[in-house]
Amino acid sequence: MKILFLNGPNLNLLGTRQPEIYGRDTLASIETSVRERAQALGVSVEFRQTNDEGQLVSWIQEARGTAQAIALNAAAYTHTSIALRDAISAVGVPVVELHLSNIHARESFRHHSMIAPVCRGQISGFGAFSYILALEAAVNVCKTA
Numbered sequence: 001m002k003i004l005f006l007n008g009p010n011l012n013l014l015g016t017r018q019p020e021i022y023g024r025d026t027l028a029s030i031e032t033s034v035r036e037r038a039q040a041l042g043v044s045v046e047f048r049q050t051n052d053e054g055q056l057v058s059w060i061q062e063a064r065g066t067a068q069a070i071a072l073n074a075a076a077y078t079h080t081s082i083a084l085r086d087a088i089s090a091v092g093v094p095v096v097e098l099h100l101s102n103i104h105a106r107e108s109f110r111h112h113s114m115i116a117p118v119c120r121g122q123i124s125g126f127g128a129f130s131y132i133l134a135l136e137a138a139v140n141v142c143k144t145a
């Protein structure tokens with residue numbers, strides 16, 4: 001079973017700025033923790049980041065037949081992207097929406113997620129641990145499918 005982790009814009013900056021919101025972990029250290037947990041669960045993971053909305057759409061499309069679930073931190077595109085929502089709707093692969101911060105406790109423009117209605121569920125507010133929770137949720141969704 002393969003879980004595809006997709007990360008959107010500016011998440012490559014994790015650990016370098018705004019630690020009070022996003023914590024001190026880098027995306028690379030989060031990936032290491034996810035890989036450790038994935039090994040214990042006996043599943044494989046692929047981890048990618050891009051600042052490009054179209055690239056995220058392409059990766060979601062390509063997940064059909066190659067990954068059993070997607071864990072997606074779409075970052076700011078969460079709040080704006082009809083293109084991502086359409087890609088998730090079309091792909092036929094379950095998507096777990098994830099966020100480091102609690103988007104509902106922040107600025108009002110972050111309260112609305114364009115993608116939430118087409119995702120299996122949302123994990124938000126647990127810092128780097130949100131990625132572990134998303135892995136667990138994705139594996140569980142696959143096992144119960």
Ligand code: CA2
Nearest residue numbers: 010013014017018075076099100101110
């Ligand atoms: O909490 C999350 O994971 C977010 O998806 C992060 C996005 C934000 O736009 C969403 O509302 C919530 C921002 C990612 C940018 O990350 C940075 C990390 C360090 C320094 C600057 C930006």
